[in-house]
Amino acid sequence: MAVGASIAERSLATPADIDLAVTTGLGYPAGPLAWGERIGAARLLELQRALHTTTGDPRHRPTRWVTERADLGLALTDAGTAVGDCWG
Numbered sequence: 001m002a003v004g005a006s007i008a009e010r011s012l013a014t015p016a017d018i019d020l021a022v023t024t025g026l027g028y029p030a031g032p033l034a035w036g037e038r039i040g041a042a043r044l045l046e047l048q049r050a051l052h053t054t055t056g057d058p059r060h061r062p063t064r065w066v067t068e069r070a071d072l073g074l075a076l077t078d079a080g081t082a083v084g085d086c087w088g
Contacts, residue, residue, distance in 0.1 A: 001044065002059055004032035005076075009065035015077050033076040041070040 004018045013021070019031020036044045045067060051060035069076060 001032040001036050002048070002061075002063065005036075005063045005066045008033070009063045019077070036066075037076045041066060041074065041076050044076070045070040 004015075004022070007013050007018055008015050015033045019034045022028050022031040030038075039047075045062050048060055048062040048066065051057070052062070066076070068074075069078075
């Protein structure tokens with residue numbers, strides 16, 4: 001999930017393309033952003049913060065992209081890779 005969010009945050013691929021790459025390339029039933037959306041951005045952010053606090057592992061540090069989407073109530077799978085893209 002963190003890698004997918006990081007890719008979206010840097011505008012390297014859209015959320016749909018990230019999920020498609022994982023489902024097609026790795027054969028997973030759903031991509032990381034689709035899985036994250038099942039629990040919602042706010043809950044995912046809460047879990048990432050708890051994991052980062054507990055482990056200190058930087059891999060669990062929430063991205064700005066997930067934080068903004070949780071704060072604004074946006075889906076992880078919305079079109080666009082930046083918060084402003086979702087409102088166009």
